[in-house]
Amino acid sequence: MTRPTEALRPPTMADVAREAGVSHQTVSRVLSGHPNVRATTREQVTAAIERLGYRRNSAARALVTRRSRTIGVIAVDPTLYGPASTLAGLQEAARDEGYLVSTVTLRSGGGHALEDALDHLAAWGVEGAVAITPQRSSVQALARLAPPFPVVTVEGSHGLDIPGVSLDQELGARLVTEHLLATGHETVWHVAGPEDWLESAARTEGWRAVLEEHGIRPPRVLRGDWSPLSGYHAGQELAGLALAGRGAVPVTAAFVANDQMALGVLRALREAGIRTPRQVAVAGFDDIPEAGFFPPPLTTVRQDFTAIGRRSIQLLLEHIEGTVAGVEHIVVEPQLIVRASTRSQDGA
Amino acid sequence: MTRPTEALRPPTMADVAREAGVSHQTVSRVLSGHPNVRATTREQVTAAIERLGYRRNSAARALVTRRSRTIGVIAVDPTLYGPASTLAGLQEAARDEGYLVSTVTLRSGGGHALEDALDHLAAWGVEGAVAITPQRSSVQALARLAPPFPVVTVEGSHGLDIPGVSLDQELGARLVTEHLLATGHETVWHVAGPEDWLESAARTEGWRAVLEEHGIRPPRVLRGDWSPLSGYHAGQELAGLALAGRGAVPVTAAFVANDQMALGVLRALREAGIRTPRQVAVAGFDDIPEAGFFPPPLTTVRQDFTAIGRRSIQLLLEHIEGTVAGVEHIVVEPQLIVRASTRSQDGA
DNA sequence: CCAGCGATTGTTAGCGCTAACAATCAGGGG
């Protein structure tokens, strides 16, 4: 009744104070759990808050505390299973810590797009950001841009001095390659991901290292773009090599850099009349939910994306709080999942 | 030099004003593109902004304008291809409009989790939200909760009076079912998604309607949970029915409610020695990137997730601006993609 | 019985920005 526009605007702290018969500061104290508030007062305030449906205005709060309690995430193509899962894990962890997560997605990883994204986040005063931009160029751009808040990368810290969380891609590749060699293959072919991706490079590296350790000269690397179609094309090439088979390196096993491409490879081989795994064993990477139902079920490397997301938030918060506890590169262990696609006792 | 802590805090509008020799209000005017500012003044201000690396504080702005220019998104399991793609389209559209997108992910769609998510968003003063929560229970909870800002749903407005964008799921199901009948099948079996999902219900409805229009009594509905594994189990059941084949309804065609489950069905059929599509034709829904490489390539219904995301932002903004242009339920058309899994001239 | 202490509550200044209003200036008509 006191004001004509009362109903239009949400209640403020002053409204609650009036309702509870205390000062707005006491309300603030109750809200932030200050110890020196009498129990009865606290109850009155709580009741008033309840009655009015009051909610703290975070803009005002951010203004005075200079803390937005918002963190940004920059993600490239969150349509892929990996980034999407990481994002999910990360969101949850951030929310548990009372942070809001604002996401910006990039269509491509071009340096300029990244700059725009950082600007966008900076304009909203995020306290820090996680970049899920696993391309070499993006990470370099990130290092160059030096945003006004801490940034932690996911799968981006491999060679560079940026804090980040990543799976031990190389170890994953080693596990697969060792597994294939142990199964009796003379050598292992490799279908790599895009050259610009750090993960791709690390996987190729692991594969190459194992072969060299075994005194095997690595065959030529085939390359795709993570898509099933590109895998299909690589598979056609492999099939051609397998069927020609004159004098060249035998094609009996292939390590494909992700599961989606592996699906394409499997299809191409099948179309060429080549049986998996009897004639050519195939392994992937990621363990997408579909992998266990491929024809045949795919041997692959499982990544704990949720853990990666969680750890990256943890690391970022440490940077924000300034309690950077020693380690800056967190590495998560992969797990080899062996299925029919590399077991000779089963066919398609 | 004037202040000891100068370097610690980012420049404010007052700093820019001093640097440019004008009042802070003029700076504000330049920033918001007010017409009545002399060109030379504008240039000076712009130069000062550039020199100081000034950036408007959006918390202060939000406080005084009562507009956060932030929208929230609530998503259930953004690991699935559909939600993830929708999210991506939506992000981009929102960013183009100068909004920040804050996402909250829900593990399950339980009513309480949704309430928490809304609270979380409300606490940060979002101006509106998009809910990608395609479960009946979530949408009902949404309708019940009546949050203090407009909410638009994606795939959630089917039966209820909540504004939203959705694909014409029923039409998609009809297209598939008609296609299968046209290919010469006596009837079409159906593997549905979870009962609680609106999309699932709509797809089942479309399938049932077509059969009934053709005077066919719909066979018993099998049910999965969208996962490949659940599809596999349904497939085993179908295989059993197909092989038994005594007196019962013949099993020669199946419409599976999503592509992932279809993969499981295909695997189960293959394991049972049943050829696709020669003995049993299979169709899916979604057109995930892998679908064209399934054994055999899957006939399915393509959804334009990006368009759905974009339209939902459009609709939400209209609600925020208050310019609710008549239509509140936007429906996007699906597209039938015919591949080998329903063509009798090709096998696995 | 009063200074003095801790516990509790209130008062006062901004945080950085925009909106409303005020002031200033140049030029044209009477």
Added chain:
DNA sequence: CCCCTGATTGTTAGCGCTAACAATCGCTGG
């Protein structure tokens, strides 16, 4: 030569909140 007008710029109040400081209260010890 002065008033009026519109263009341009400046001044003044908050937005809703927290931090720092001030005030008050009930007790305790001397």
